[in-house]
Amino acid sequence: MPRPRSATLPPAISLALALGLTACGGTPVHGTPGAAGVRDPYFPKSGNGGYDVTHYGLTLSYDPKDKRLKGTADITAKAGQDLSAFHLDLRGMDVTGITVEGHRATWSRAGQELTVRPRKDLDKGRTFRTTVHYSGTPETITDPDGSKEGWLRTADGALALGEPTGSTAWFPGNHHPSDKASYDVRVTVPEGLQAVSNGELRSETTTKGRTTYVWHTAEPMASYVATLAIGHYDITRSTTKKGLPVYVAVDPTQAKASKKVLAGIPGIIDWEERTFGPYPFSSTGAIVDRPEDAGYALETQNRPVFPGAPDTGTLVHELAHEWYGDSVTPKSWRDMWLNEGFATYAEWLWQEDHGGDSADKIFHALYEGDYYEPVDNSEVWAFPPATPPDAAHISDPPVYYRGAMVLHKIRQLVGDKTFFAILRGWAATHRHRNADTADFTAYAENAAPDKDFTGIWTDWLHGKAKPDHP
Missing domain, CATH: 1.10.390.10 (Neutral Protease Domain 2)
Known part of the structure; x- marks a missing residue:
């Protein structure tokens, strides 16, 4: 309905316009902010409403000597409503700039909530790209049960673990299990160190004393099972009987103790496929750090993390999570x-x-x-x-x-x-x-x-x- 030319509008239309509604249908003219959480019964601040992330592209640089992480997160998402603003979860890190669809956006911080206001509202159903530039010293988070997660500094690097909220410490995103996405993680570290993440290693290049590792995870992944391990590792590669790649990274201090049990991964995967059905991802393996680096094993997608050499039962348990927890x-x-x-x-x-x-x-x-x-x-x-x-x-x-x-x-x-x-x-x-x-x-x-x-x-x-x- 076209707006009347008269300077004096009927009361109903005046009220509608004051509320940001059309005069004929009561439909919002402008978007509204997405919710700051998804009302999880135990972690109500986790996750965000109004959009669904489909892909994370993370470009990271870390030097264990100064303990600082520099990152750029390219987040592709689809708007689930008309959005005037939306939230990302990020703890601690300093944000230096944000763009939405290539245009500068404004933002504000309140605890782990990073509120982003794009230059123009985002229509429901639109796929949009947000780029966040950030840096700082990532936090180690204490869980409600007293365990440590987030960014764990190790003797020669760092270990990022995310269950239940630790991923908020090292990249911005929609950090709740209900929003899964694919990932590309590009990590640059001092030459001589390895950087191990989820999925498959696409490239490894060294220039001017620094090495960049590029990891790709094609299958949907919840952020709490995303991981990044930086340090010195002995790397072994093998395959299962069906040809599934097995990539294992072991801290040299744990290599001897874990060699025999980790050699059993292909056999365990073969048994679990017979029991649970086809393996749901494109590779498998493990990351073994020192016992003091983390107080628990975790089912990080594609390759679970273990604090020291695991026993066979623990290895079976964490690999079973690839079906129950990581895929479902x-x-x-x-x-x-x-x-x-x-x-x-x-x-x-x-x-x-x-x-x-x-x-x-x-x-x-x-x-x-x-x-x-x-x-x-x-x-x-x-x-x-x-x-x-x-x-x-x-x-x-x-x-x-x-x-x-x-x-x-x-x-x-x-x-x-x-x-x-x-x-x-x-x-x-x-x-x-x-x-x-x-x-x-x-x-x-x-x-x-x-x-x-x-x-x-x-x-x-x-x-x-x-x-x-x-």
Whole structure:
């Protein structure tokens, strides 16, 4: 409707214009800011609304001597609404300039929230490119559970780990598991050091005393499983029986202790493919740093990170996450049992298939309090695996062990043939996507429509107390 020429407008139209609405439809003329978070139940500030990232192009430079990181992040995203502004998650680093679609943008900072205001509003459905220039000393972040993540300085370099919020320390982005993207990471370090990241190494060039490594991750990846390891590493390359590239980087101090177990990666991947279905990525491997560099292993995509030489069970666990966690990624941090319960059950299945205890024996040992692993059995029943009480408990024993027990109960109910079909079908149906607990329970019920899952969901998945019987 054209605007009337009269200087005096009807009250309804005057109000509409004052609110930024058209007179005829109530549709916003201008965009609105995207939300500063995605309302995750445990990390409400993580992630951002209004857009979906499709690709990160990171150009980084780091020198361990001065401990400073210099970076440029090219972020390609699609607007999910008409946007007048949007947020990026970034902790600590100094921002020196931002452009959106090649035009200078204004920005402001409040904690980890970097608010970007493009010169012109972005229409819903538009793909746009944001470039952020930044530098500084990246932070080491303390998790709610007390563990360290983010940018961890090591004896000869650095190690970037992201679960659950550590990736905010070294590049700006939409840092929540629900927004996955492809990555290109270009890292320049002093000559003599290696820089290892996710995906495949595309090039390695040395000029004037500095070496640049270019890594490409084609498959969607959540930012919490992105990694960067800078230091001295012994590099080995091999392949699985099917020709999948295996790239392993080991701190020289850990090479002897880890040689035998890491040589088993191709065999573990072959077994996991038979058990869980086709491997979901284009390469695999591992990064092994010193025990003091990180207090835990992490399922970083393509090549998990280990603090010192892992044992076979830990290697099986972290590689199983390539299916459950990295490919099928939780929609929120409440759904962590879909990562850890599955990877823990993978350890039980490995033992069962390789001359160890059966999964059933391990299940009953846990229930009876006779489990031999270093876990306080009483902690297994502290809370339901699908509803940790707060952010400090998303990686506690119930998420791992009781989560695995849920899967074993399903196996008991439906039988081996249907159960293993569920494991493979779940990974295939949600390959490179996000899923939550409701998605899984619905999938299991559809796979065995003649079975009653009520007791499993009520007592084992959501029940607060230890079930009365195994």
